[in-house]
Amino acid sequence: MAGPAEDTQMNASTSRSSVFLLFLCGFVIAGATTSHAAAEALIRKRCAFDIGSGETKVSAAEVSSTESSVVIARLMDKRIVLPFVKRSKNGVIPDFFIEEATAKINELKRECQGVGAREYSGVATAGFRMARNGQEALAKISQQTTIPLQLIAAEQEAVLAFVAARSALGSNSKNLVVWDIGGGSLQFSMGADGPHRDFVISTGHEGVEMFRRKIARRFNRDPTLTVNPLTQEEMSQAIELARELSHAVNPQIRERLRRSSMRVVGLGSVHTESIAAQAGLQSNKAYNMYTLEGVRVAAKRAANMSDQDFRKTYPENKYPDSQATNVALVLGYMEGLQINEVIPLELTLADGVLVDETYWSKEKLK
Secondary structure (H helix, E strand, C coil): CCCCCCCEEEEEECCCCCCCCCCCCCCCCCCCCCHHHHHHCEEEEEEEEEECCCEEEEEEEEEEECCCCEEEEEEEEEEEECCHHHHCECCECCHHHHHHHHHHHHHHHHHHHHCCCCEEEEEECHHHHHCCCHHHHHHHHHHHHCCCEEECCHHHHHHHHHHHHHHHHCCCCCCEEEEEECCCEEEEEEECCCCCCEEEEEEEEECHHHHHHHHHHHCCCCCCCCCCCCCHHHHHHHHHHHHHHHCCCCHHHHHHHCCCCCEEEEECHHHHHHHHHHHCCEECCCCEEEEHHHHHHHHHHHCCCCHHHHHHHCCCCCCHHHHHHHHHHHHHHHHHHCCCEEEECCCCHHHHHHHCHHHCCCCCCC
């Protein structure tokens, strides 16, 4: 879920329905599968892992696929804190943390087995891309958990985020832009005006932990420690930096965001937990969202708050040290890209892995 920002613009070709949200303006839930198609459906119980920079997410589901549709029956969803970026020392994931992560991922696997999962797959993202021993660390975890895990590029992250959202919404979602924020990287993705599996993506953008470290360095603070409290002036500077970084987003996506029919879906706990709590969610007939004005108010409130202040005000949040910079990052991008509202969805890359056949063995289970 990417190191220093470097704009990578490209189109990439690649591939829960029980989602509880209906969207206005063109999002349509797919119709029920006919009995004939259901009879021909290939049904598999899968467990997918998304090993991110700060959290590891798992989704288990019964996946029923035919030539024309994929239907998901959710069995389990869970996320745990495994901060690979914060625990890395001098660009190396330490052995003790690899062992800790392996033990916790094996616990998640046992939970998947408990709901009947028989197939396993997973991806690792920016925390492993940035680490000098990322490939080696992931190989150890994969071997000791017997879960096929692969390190994916930021471009593949963006595609999986869009696939997860599109699958959940049950449409091709031509009026959808997906904004995925992780600890190490940040991506935008949308459908291209082309074949079914074509996408327009924007990668190379820094995630919240990397942005927090950049702000710490700018204000001459130790990046390994908290940056809080930020003064009002420092908050304004952080917002302006994020606004400047937003200019590197793919021009096709920037242009599409100007259309009034577009909806921006936010994936990742920054959207669903941090900003949702700080800016507050507004209810719509079809969905909940946070607004540009709400984030502006949150930015004013977050200035001058210490870690202790954030813990008292938002006790559910796991990372008080990044709450102020989370707001600055999101507000700068919203202003720079003219985004008026964001619809947070409780989806992860694991949800994309569940339905993307490229991550699963073609062998028949015995």
